[in-house]
Amino acid sequence: MSLLRTSRPTPVLGLRENAAQFSLLVAVNALVGGMVGQQQTVLPLLAESVFGLTGYTFIFTYVAAFGITKAIANYFAGTFSDRYGRKPVLLAGWLFALPVPLMLIAAPNWGWVVAANVLLGINQGLTWSTTVVMKIDLVGPSRRGLAMGLNEAAGYGAVAISSLLAGYLAEQYGLRPAPFLLGLAYAALALLLSGTFVHETRDHAHLEATRHTPRADGLHDHLHADLTDRHILAQTSLKEPALASASHAGLVNNLNFGLSWGLFPLLFATADLTVGRIGLLFALYPGVWGAGQLITGGLSDRIGRKHLIAVGMATQATALAVIALSHGFTGWAVGTVLLGAGTAMVYPTLLAVIGDVAHPVWRGRAVGIYRVWRDLGYAVGAVLGGVVADLMGLHAAVWAAAAVTAAAALLVAVRMYETHQPHPVPQFATDAG
Template sequence: MTALSQDIPSRRLSWMTLVLFLVYLTVAMAMPAVAVRVSHTLGMGNTASGLAVGIAFLATILSRGWAGRLADERGGRPCLYLGLAFYLAASLCCLASAATVLPREASYLVLLAGRLLLGLGESLTLLGMLAWGMTLMGPARSGKVMALVGMGMYGAFALGGPLGLWLLERLGFAGLMAVCAALPVAGAAMLARTPGEPPARQGARPSFRQVLGRIWEPGAVVFLQGIGFAALGAFFPLYFIAMGWQGAGYGLSCFGLGFVLVRLLFGSLPDRIGGLPVGAISLAVEAVGQALLWLAPSPALAFAGALLSGAGCSMVFPAMGLVAVRRVPPYLRGTAMGGFAAFQDLAYGATGPLAGVIADRFGHAWVFLVGSLAALAGLALVAAMWLRPREPQR
């Protein structure tokens, strides 16, 4: 086999990652725009706005098991294409909610329906991409697949928020949703010539609950890691405002810089040395970054804490995901990744309200102490798995 033919899977995976980045802009651009539309245009307040944003994540969490099973049974490519169809339907539904003939309450209900469809599409797209990429690259490079998929997703989130608000200002909500509807169509066209991979040979299929029983430990680790990330995303600007510091908007930029640099430099490290050592180092770095945010006496040190938090969070998902998929046979890897990703979804959904209570009672800085303690708890769990007798890899 020539070097060129050996490189074909990697080039296909890179192309698929680019497509994932583009279609995930559908999710990222809509998020702030939906909040602005509900709270300002419809005048329905923060609670209704929060529900409109959060209901998509609820749909994602509840559909992870179904999407993972579909990826296992039908293959990653059909699962991803179905996700793109849901993205299109969601964007068109949200576009319809902007019709001027609809009363305010009806517009809001149509918008909620679109957000639910978007959550289903997110499950199918992510797990279809993971299953397709893992089958394409083989079990030995599953960590690289997860690292690249994460880069595509988080890159879209980093660009999508400001881009969505920019388009909202210039095109209005209906125009933004029209752009969101075009992206999955473009993604499907870009992947039309990329061949799919047949699903792994099927065997005895346990229940989703039984699969969760096999992967709950790495899932719990990624849940604990996600607390710090969610806390930083929600409260860093408020923390700076409370401290009277300038430059609150640069906190997420520092986080994203650390996140992307580590993914670029060390994306294949879990495949080379294993998920547990990478997870342990990453959680230790995250704990230090969150503690620095808690104790920071100046904006410069707070930015350093955000940078370290991003660097620490970067490799936890692919490292622990590698541990999770190695606990199940190949024909269950989509289901396992569905359950595994749900732990991260739960962290993102639960952290905001709980951290808000802590911030109200003790101050914004204490939110980052909780993030640091959560990372240390994740580190302890990784250490417990590391010290256990090595499990046979599937």
């Protein structure tokens, strides 16, 4: 069966009506997350013990390379998925993943690691953005929060599980090659599933567009279907209060993730913890994050988006302060659990905000632009964390992130409006999911 063959069943909106495809896309996104998890525990330790790197800024170059590349790939994922369809973009993203684990296994120097993370950034931008858009396409307007909660829970739950598995494999069999064989298996399986069983969902967005009605309060009157790419970029980045606030909060959220990716294993190693315990500490953050989204995504469909996001950002700031004040396993465990809980409140809810506000015709591009800003946070976090850690120490870098996160919480509270509006059943009679 050809990988490029796309089945086009008659579209119908709803989570229950599209349960099989939705579940398949959840599984595919778990494999996307697994590609990141296989290396997060191992690469900072590999940098020090195999390549002899000691400067934090230099070590974090692979996180910055990943973040910048992923941000750029997000933009093209959104543009191409609106223009050519979702499935071809998903397939292209998985093709970029195949060389990554092989490069990490064979890397003779740190440049190979950075190059592998460039390819990984492309893979993550194309595949994760596309699965997000496809799920929003399938469920229609009334279950966006739940859909995003399930999507992100699968992705970041897989990050946590793969981090644990990679840490175990590294402790038992060495830093290479065993942990990276996970990624090779993930990429091969995902390419098979995406090419053979995933269906195109762009027609679902077109169906929703025919039923689209503006808000009664007139807030979205300027966000009509025929906006140009330049106008969509401006609205999502700066002008539209909810879209821009979501983009800014997303950047800070991933600033924290990027900083944790490069800095937390090194911080935890200062207490002479084993690789396995470091892996456990690192897995707590995405583990709570992933599991929590099973609750927070659907919760935002009931209580709204804005306050959940503001409280979540404030919780992250508090968690970072706890981590900065701690010097051992117990304090760090409390901080990483709290950080995961705050992130779970924010992550699926920000994506639901984009789905609430963006017109179905240009939703893919809006999601892509939001994810550009969000994933630039990886690079900003890596650079901020590396520079502050080199100048003032590891704990000071965590304090800097806490201050930035508190400011982001305040911005959301002041500028964002509530975007979730109840959708009456008669308008979307098929959206029973």
